[in-house]
Amino acid sequence: MSSPDTSACGRDTGPRLEPGLYIVATPIGNLGDITSRAVDVLTACDIVACEDTRVTGKLMKHLGLSKRLWRHDDHASAAARADLIAQMRDQAVALVSDAGTPLISDPGYRLVREAREAGVAATTLPGPCAAVAALTVAGLPTDRFLFAGFLPAKDSARRQTLEELAGIRATLVFYESGPRLVRSLDAVAALWPDREVAIARELTKLHEECRTGPAATLARHYETAPPRGEIVLLVGPPAPQAPDEVNADALLRAALQTSKPSQAAAQVARETGLDRKTLYQLALELRQS
Incomplete structure (x- = not known):
């Protein structure tokens, strides 16, 4: 069961917030990307609900804050969510992920849905998001895009997922891990050899990279230069076809x-x-x- 980390107790360092749930985006790499509003809420809130108290603890230390950290990850039970929602009735609870915008391929949507159903006020504080950041730098069409989270790890399931998305006339956006990237690029190349693909890696960090080209070419590059860090895989839309x-x-x-x-x-x-x-x-x- 998710539970509070009482090693860091909350302290009042500013005006109190109204009780409720505050969904707070945090940096995806560069700590300078945190918004002033996010700092204000993290300073004034009573509890910070997070995936990993160690990761969020580092952010709190950077901001000079000591907060009550409450672990809430994808394995949190219904009872744990109810317990956290009970806290929101008379306290301000900030929800963060390890990096970026909460709920975007991160745990939390059940908590937000159940909090709203319980009549708890929910407020969002927008900010960094790897998927959106990758779209802005990749040079692929952005008028329509579909974010599809992580591709399945197994080859057959990955191919099936890609086939289901084949007819969508929009840029496809996926998150991927370094060890699985080449297999995913090979799967894209097998289905769509002519589509433009982009790999955005380590966004906002010192070694930020955005590389574009056919999936097969990118796969061979990353075979010889295994990628590290957080990765966004983008696949351009299919070329327009006149009805035949x-x-x-x-x-x-x-x-x-x-x-x-x-x-x-x-x-x-x-x-x-x-x-x-x-x-x-x-x-x-x-x-x-």
Whole structure:
């Protein structure tokens, strides 16, 4: 069960905050990126709920603060969440992650949802986020993007996830770890050899890097230079395709040899980016002809 760390007791160093939940973004690397509002809330709050008290303790030390740290990670039970929410009724609780914006591929959404359902006031303090930072520096289209968290570790599940996203006309954003990056790039290269890919690594830190190119080229680079640190993998959207009735017709006929109309339509939609509903109606017509 998640529990409070009583080794650092809270102290009042400024105006008291209203009781409730304060969702506080913290730096992803460069400590200078913390906002003045975040510092004000961390200074005035009663409790800081965090993934790892050691990591957050270092941030508190940097800010010159001594706070009651309450561990709340992805393994927190329903009872632990209820206990923390009970604290919010008469105290100000700041929720932080180890780095960046809480809830973005980090624990916390259940806590926020249940706090709101319990009538607890929730306030967000926006700030650093690795996914958004990577989008700003990668040079890929940003008018539409989809953040999909971490890709699965197993090859088959990773491929299935990528196939499900194939028809989305937006930049895809993933978090990835160094040991798995090459396998993920190889999977992207197998499905989309012509799409532009970017790797943003160690953002805001001394050795920040953003490298772009085809997935296969990037995979070979990182085979010889294994990456370290936090990594964001971005995949550019598919190139626009003009609807080709003859091509769609041929693709659907082939798919219908082994699949139902709905499945064939979904498959061709993933391959071409064409509208699935339109393809489904065409598949029904072809099945009847």
